[in-house]
Amino acid sequence: MEEVIEVPKEKCMKVTFPNEPKIRRIFERLPPPFKFEESGGKVTVYCPLGYEIGREFFGFGVKEFYKVFKALEVENGRKIWRHDMIVLEPKKTKEMLIRMAPSELHLLRLAAERAGETLSDYIRTAAFTRMARDLGL
Secondary structure, X not given: OOOOOOOOHHHOEEEEEEOOHHHHHHHOOOOOOOEEXXXXXXXXEEEOOOEEEEOOOXXXXXXXXXXXXXXXXXXXXXXXXXXOEEEEEEOOOOOOOOOOXXXXXXXXXXXXXXXXXXXXXXXHHHXXXXXXXXXXX
């Protein structure tokens, strides 16, 4: 039997929207740590991770996609309009201290610079990539 991965709702970004099929399909195939609730004509999705929604991937026109953007209510995070994407990003309120050799830090900084990312974003992306693989997400 496969282990069910649970993240407490209070630790998640909360995204609420009208229960409309076109908006709902954006969130339907998310992996198990994402939780859904329906109430009073609205759907709430508890998102333990950030999520990017591509306009063309879901077949929206520009005006229709903008209406989707306006319909999304986000708590414990933010929504960002980025070209043809809506980026849902949880608040980053926790810090983590890690120790590493000066040479490792130097190499990480070089890699982040070449990728055009901040060191923090580079390390976060690398950690999430491994986490997703190890948890089967």
